[in-house]
Amino acid sequence: MGRELLLIEDEPNIIEAISFLLSREGWRVRSHSNGLDAVDKVRAVRPDAVILDVMLPGRSGYEILAELRAEPDFRDLPVMMLTARGQNRDRELAEQSGVSRFMTKPFANSEMLEAVRALVAAP
Amino acid sequence: MPRDTLTGSRIRERRIMAGMKQAELAREANISASYLNLIEHNRRRIGGKLLVDLARILDVEPTVLTEGAEATLIAALREAAAARSALGPELDRIDEFAGRFPGWAGVLADAYRRTVTLERTVETLSDRLTHDPHLAAALHEMLSTVTAIRSTAAILAEPGDIPADWQRRFHRNVHEDSARLAESSQALVRFLDTAAETGDAAAAPQEQVDAVLAEAGHAFAALEQPGVEPASLAAEVGADLSAPARTVLEAIFGRHARDAAALPLDRIEAALGEGAPDPFALAAALDASPARVMRRLATLPEGILPAPAGLAICDRAGALVYRKPLPDFPLPLFDAGCPLWPLYAALGQPMRPVSETVVPAGRTRRTFRAHAVAEPAAPLVPGRPALFEAHMLLVPVEAAAPDMPALDVGTSCRICPRETCPARREPSILGPASSGAQPPEAPAGAAD
Numbered sequence: 001m002g003r004e005l006l007l008i009e010d011e012p013n014i015i016e017a018i019s020f021l022l023s024r025e026g027w028r029v030r031s032h033s034n035g036l037d038a039v040d041k042v043r044a045v046r047p048d049a050v051i052l053d054v055m056l057p058g059r060s061g062y063e064i065l066a067e068l069r070a071e072p073d074f075r076d077l078p079v080m081m082l083t084a085r086g087q088n089r090d091r092e093l094a095e096q097s098g099v100s101r102f103m104t105k106p107f108a109n110s111e112m113l114e115a116v117r118a119l120v121a122a123p
Numbered sequence: 124m125p126r127d128t129l130t131g132s133r134i135r136e137r138r139i140m141a142g143m144k145q146a147e148l149a150r151e152a153n154i155s156a157s158y159l160n161l162i163e164h165n166r167r168r169i170g171g172k173l174l175v176d177l178a179r180i181l182d183v184e185p186t187v188l189t190e191g192a193e194a195t196l197i198a199a200l201r202e203a204a205a206a207r208s209a210l211g212p213e214l215d216r217i218d219e220f221a222g223r224f225p226g227w228a229g230v231l232a233d234a235y236r237r238t239v240t241l242e243r244t245v246e247t248l249s250d251r252l253t254h255d256p257h258l259a260a261a262l263h264e265m266l267s268t269v270t271a272i273r274s275t276a277a278i279l280a281e282p283g284d285i286p287a288d289w290q291r292r293f294h295r296n297v298h299e300d301s302a303r304l305a306e307s308s309q310a311l312v313r314f315l316d317t318a319a320e321t322g323d324a325a326a327a328p329q330e331q332v333d334a335v336l337a338e339a340g341h342a343f344a345a346l347e348q349p350g351v352e353p354a355s356l357a358a359e360v361g362a363d364l365s366a367p368a369r370t371v372l373e374a375i376f377g378r379h380a381r382d383a384a385a386l387p388l389d390r391i392e393a394a395l396g397e398g399a400p401d402p403f404a405l406a407a408a409l410d411a412s413p414a415r416v417m418r419r420l421a422t423l424p425e426g427i428l429p430a431p432a433g434l435a436i437c438d439r440a441g442a443l444v445y446r447k448p449l450p451d452f453p454l455p456l457f458d459a460g461c462p463l464w465p466l467y468a469a470l471g472q473p474m475r476p477v478s479e480t481v482v483p484a485g486r487t488r489r490t491f492r493a494h495a496v497a498e499p500a501a502p503l504v505p506g507r508p509a510l511f512e513a514h515m516l517l518v519p520v521e522a523a524a525p526d527m528p529a530l531d532v533g534t535s536c537r538i539c540p541r542e543t544c545p546a547r548r549e550p551s552i553l554g555p556a557s558s559g560a561q562p563p564e565a566p567a568g569a570a571d
Contacts, residue, residue: 013271013296017278020289055263057488105270109277 002026003120006047008038008064009082010056014105018051021109022116035059039067042074049120054083054090062097069098078119082107129222130174133188135163136223137181152176196221199232206235261311268304272297310550331368332375333446335361340431341447342424346379347388353377375445379422386411386419392427399518400428402494403476413476414498417516421447433491433517435466438500439510451489452517455535462546463532466515469495473511480520480529484539490529492518 005022009015010033019029032041035056042050050068054061061081068074080101081094094102101119103112138148149159152173161167169177178185197217204212213220221228275293278285285293339360345351353376361369386409394408400420406413421434433452436445441459448454460466465477477495482488493515500512533539536549 011267011271013275013300014267016292016296017271017274020278020293021274105266106273107270109274112274 002028003048004028004030004045005049005051005116006042006045007031007051008035008041008056008061009033009051009053011053017109018112021113025113025116027116033057035061035064038064042068042077046073047077049078049080049116051080051082051116054081054094062093065094065097065099080115080119129165129219130169130189131161131163131165131167132219133222134169134177134181136225137183137188138163141181143181148177148180151180196225196228196232199235200228203231203235206239261307265304265307265311268300268307272300272304275300328365328368328371329444331364332361332371335364335372336375336447340425341422341434343376343379343422344424346376347383349384351380353380378418382415382418382422386415388423391416391419391423395427398429399492399520400432401478402516403478403496412498413494413496414512414514417494417496417514420516430519432519435460435464435515435517437466437470437513439470439508439512441467441470444512449491449517449519451519452483452491453534460535461533461539462548463530463544464515465493465495466513469497469515470511470513471497473497473499473509481532482529484531484533484541490520490522492520494518 003026005027007015007018007022007029009018009031012033015031015033019031022029030045030047032038033056036058038052038056038059052061052065056064061083065079065081068077068079075098078100079098080103081099082103082105083090083094091102101115103115107115138145145159145163146156149156152159153176154173158167162169174185174188178188181188200217200221201214204214204217275297279290279293279297343356343360345356346353354373357369357373357376361372364372390409391405394405402413402416402420405411405420406416409416417434418436420428420432423432425431431449432447433449433454434445434447435443435454437443437460443454443460446454454460465479465481468479469475469477474497477493479493479495481491481493483491495513495515497511497513499509501510503509531541533541533544536544536547539547541547542550
């Protein structure tokens with residue numbers, strides 16, 4: 001059984017595309033569209049990696065990540081942030097929140113796949 | 124180095140500027156060249172008749188030689204030096220530099236001032252790109268749509284077979300997203316064209332004031348003290364603002380000070396209970412007008428309320444004259460607000476309290492309790508229109524109570540995605556709202 005990835009993103013067509021691409025690479029992909037209970041979802045799924053959008057309904061990706069990092073179980077969980085905003089300020093916020101990788105939309109599929117491989121390969 | 128010890132340096136500089144040799148100047152002043160050399164290297168003090176003679180020969184006022192450069196020039200040079208301290212400017216020789224090379228010093232000071240002005244302009248424009256709700260929402264929407272199209276189209280363009288059901292879904296998704304993108308991009312270009320034509324790039328007085336208020340979190344400790352002079356504070360806090368913006372700020376500070384005098388901080392704090400504040404209950408308990416209580420609640424120092432409260436005030440024409448937006452309830456900078464806001468309901472029914480639970484359009488869909496009331500903004504005069512002003516306090520709450528359905532509202536029509544809203548007055552630059560289609564089950568795994 002492949003590793004499990006939780007995709008927290010609210011754009012349905014992005015979820016479809018990423019789910020399709022990663023599932024072909026052997027990932028079991030689960031998705032979640034709401035920021036409010038995203039941390040509960042991570043606790044329930046306990047994925048091997050997370051792709052997290054910054055702008056989500058209910059709660060920002062930064063807040064979600066900061067709460068995850070405060071829990072010992074998720075301190076080292078590989079998390080890649082996905083956002084339509086790529087300004088330095090957003091990168092700084094993501095890094096302060098404890099992000100593993102940061103990727104801006106729009107991205108090439110090959111870039112995204114490579115980033116996920118690197119995400120889980122990193123020590 | 125004290126300024127009065129640099130007189131010699133200035134004499135030397137002026138002599139060189141006049142094209143005179145040291146011996147020539149010494150001869151005309153009836154002193155030896157070696158003595159002038161000592162003076163020019165600040166090793167001999169100079170004053171009296173000799174100073175006057177040298178000034179006459181050099182065709183300058185004696186004070187030019189003794190007082191050196193203007194204080195403003197020195198101050199500008201100090202600021203420039205402080206801003207680039209890493210480069211190691213010789214701070215102890217600023218006076219000497221300005222005295223010996225007043226032209227170059229002026230060029231440097233002017234260049235520094237120009238740099239600061241340009242940096243502020245860039246900062247303002249950059250900040251606007253980030254915080255203007257029109258631009259930020261429209262760009263985010265466009266980039267998300269582009270991402271979906273790019274990723275989906277790339278999958279369809281791959282060699283090899285894609286399962287037929289996925290192929291159909293991806294074709295449909297590309298079709299839907301491309302239509303959304305076309306509409307939102309055209310609308311965005313129209314918006315930018317209009318903004319350029321109307322000169323929106325320059326900061327309006329209200330926009331400048333908003334920036335000052337936002338930076339302070341709308342709380343000014345000085346205004347809580349008795350006897351504070353609002354005009355002085357406005358001049359100090361708004362030193363960089365245009366004159367019209369300072370006038371607006373002064374009026375806001377004046378009202379803030381009057382509010383603070385009528386409802387001091389300790390009275391408000393004592394009356395506050397736990398949980399979200401209700402301005403109407405507080406107004407009754409404090410024997411104050413609800414509008415005043417709303418202004419006080421919105422300008423309390425951080426930490427007193429469970430969560431910061433937002434505030435919108437509009438005049439009798441409906442124009443927003445005070446904005447304290449919240450992260451999940453932005454208030455439009457230029458447009459009128461959403462006609463569904465309780466603010467406007469209150470404006471239409473002066474003196475009648477209005478409280479509604481509202482959920483603003485947007486991705487976060489947070490819930491707020493909106494309390495509004497319209498009160499006279501000026502004394503009522505028989506035969507003259509009553510100048511009412513409406514206030515709307517926005518208090519974040521956990522969620523709408525089951526027996527209290529929430530009202531869906533927008534920020535302004537231009538960035539609201541609810542295309543079928545009966546109150547819509549112009550099309551949204553975001554295009555129609557997403558179809559809300561649910562993703563299919565992933566080929567392996569599960570989706571919520």
